[in-house]
Amino acid sequence: MTKMLNKKTTTYALGVLLLAAFAGFSLYAFQDTLTPYVSYEQAKEKQQVVQVAGVLQDNASTYDSSTGLLYFTLEDEATGETLPIRYEGLKPANFEEAISIVAIGRYDADTGELAANKLLVKCPSKYQGAEVKEYS
């Protein structure tokens, strides 16, 4: 009887240990993949993937078809700061109409640009409730 009980306790203890290990693993993954929302200044300082938000400056962007890169500048409406963005991929369909663009990527100190690998595009409120395309 005690032997059975012991065996059971061991099984449970093992289970709890496994769950704890997984919890630790998940927490690490969580911290590791967390992309914080930062100001442009912080984006330039942080050596990690961050996300920044802003509006498209001058409603302008250029696409270099030889490299497949999209260049544009985000402007923080509150502070007037700007941050050049280099994005590898498709120009979002509603890019020019966006009321806000979120770029996710890492700052490239060599070129002074944020190298974005993902853009989130917010549409005007008349499309509230609507889905917006994801470009990753």
Added chain:
Amino acid sequence: MLHHVSQLYLPGAVPLWGALVFAILAVWGYSLVLRGDESARVFARRAYTFFALAVTLASLVLVIELVRRDFRVEYVFQYSGLDLPIHYQFAAFWAGQKGSFLIWLLWGSLLGLGVMRTAGKAEAPVMGIYTLTVMALLFILVRENPFVMLGNTPLDGEGLNPLLQDDWMVIHPPIMFIGYALTAIPFSFAMAALWRRDFKDWAARAFPWTLGAFLVLGAAILMGGYWAYKTLGWGGYWGWDPVENASLIPWILSVVLLHGLHLERTKGRYRRANFIVATLMYLAVLYGTFLTRSGVLADFSVHSFVDLGISGWLIALMATFAAIPAVLFVTRWKQIPVVRNEDPLLSKGAFMVLSTIALGVSALVITAGTSAPLLTKYMENPGQVGPDFYNRVNLPIALLVALLLSLVPFLTWRGTPLAKVARKLVVPSLISLAVTAATVAMVVRDPFHAIFIFLAILALVTNLQKTFQRASAQGLGAAGGWLSHVGVGVILLGFLASSAYDQSTKVTLTQGEPTAVGDMEMTFTRFIPRQGREKERMEVKVVRANGEEFFTYPKLFLNERTRQVMANPDIRSSPFRDLYVSPIEFDPGVQPGAPKTVQLAAGETLEIGERTIRFAGFNLLSQARGGAMAALQRGEQISVGAMLEVVQDGQVGTAQPTYAFAQSGLVNSQPTALPGGGTAVVSGINANDGKVELQIFGLGGVEVEPARLSIDVTKKPLIQLVWFGLYVILAGGLLSMWRRLRQAREYDDVAERVAVAKQGR
């Protein structure tokens, strides 16, 4: 906000208010029944039926208003438009927040009619709780009324977001909302069982509804994946976006609940856990709704939901539907019968419990990841986690689930000796090892991937074996669960292959020039203009290494209403891989015969061919009273001529192409022949710097440039396994459903006969 009666479209608003009254009456009636007043039952049922009718009526009114294009109604104005084809008029119903709550409410109220008939003895508490859950949606709609009218009657609506103008939009959202509505039913059964302290048959009655939620949510997720992959051009079928996760979490919990209810029905185990899981499944739907509708994730989700001002309501809802079970758990916990767990580890029961824990943990980490912006809200820089998080944490869970699934076909309830399991595993393991070795020989280098493939194939083989055994011994209906397990093995292979082994190349093709892309040769052959409903397409010829030739047609077109450029991929499917061609950018180049476009200020000249064209200035042709600006403001059309002097071989000629415009934006510009050949058109004028923009046809002066098309070409191996696996999982669920419904009918027949016999006594 609440609206004054005069601001509402009454044919729709009155049924909504009526529905609220009937819902309150139904809850009141059922509470009388609960207190022992049996005569109130008929009243409560009628009240509920009228509630469902009223909701249906309100929904019909919205449909009619959308189809009539009655733009007085704000919701119709916002999501409908004159140019919208009829099926999108219907789809506009659920294009906005208010309408999507209404369709959810509609399904919820109609499903309640079925719940009423299947709840048996527990009808009063089940329907009481259930009516509260649908009433919660009704509260939101009475507050955020879809029948609010504008002060005026616009001539046209704002139209449906072009991204939503897709056939999937017509079918995917309403099915998702059936799934959401279904999750409230097992919850209501659970609460009723706790309330009545009757723990006997709720599991049997809640099972088909849970299976229904599982099937419908699964089908909706499948459609969403198709939509993302085939037309939206997201490149994949799943992006771990909050809105996607909001449907995945309840789906995973429905799988947990299905297994838990099965354990409870067959072994009397897992009772307490089932109550918790049923609660969590429903709360997960509410929480997902809160995350995606309250605006808390506005900066984090690609599905840009804007705050409607209902966050407070949604929080109150969650609190209410968490408080009810909490109170019931506390007061009933000790009375829930518990069967002691005496199963050895290698038994069906223990494995079922383990896999539900694994899936529960998966649901939990996905919830945590989706909630990251809330969890980190008070940190210095709140953030979100990317797809990488979900992939990483779910990988070990997938491996564990695959392992459990591989062994479970050989286990019995009482437990099976390890030696016996091992013996039965020999052949399936050899098969799986052989396939894994083949993949390693071909492409797979990562040892984790090899383990993943081995376990997934093992699960597939052992469960396939079991499916056949079960089906031949007890009929196809009994094999549903095992068939679903086969699907899990298949889908895991599809996940790995399509995510870790896809190859993507971005390339710019010049029209007519064959370009090497990987082992293929691609040529952008031509641009095909819009033909009727068929959008503008690009034709790309592909020649494979084996000489096979075909064309793909990625689309890149302009939505005229919003001036958005829309892109749709084209997919060439073959048995082992998809070729995914996604357009990035199209440069039309300069075609032969294209006009020379030039901007000239007064006095400036253009040398073209052997001629010199001088722009002498504008000539106001209209008799504009009070000046051109005043005339424009009166809505009159202004006509301007561009005086041109053309000099050729010393001879001077003149021409005056005209340009008429009005404040409405209307422009009328006629081509005018130039002396000595060619034509000129005024394509624009710039009042600020006095410049004219001219297009000169037929005189050359332009360099022909070929059109260019930039595309993203991706090879996605074995992606079909994802779809096929999900089909198999759902097919297994359908088989089980079919069997349960047959059993339930027999069960009801027996119950009815017993009841009749009792009454007769």
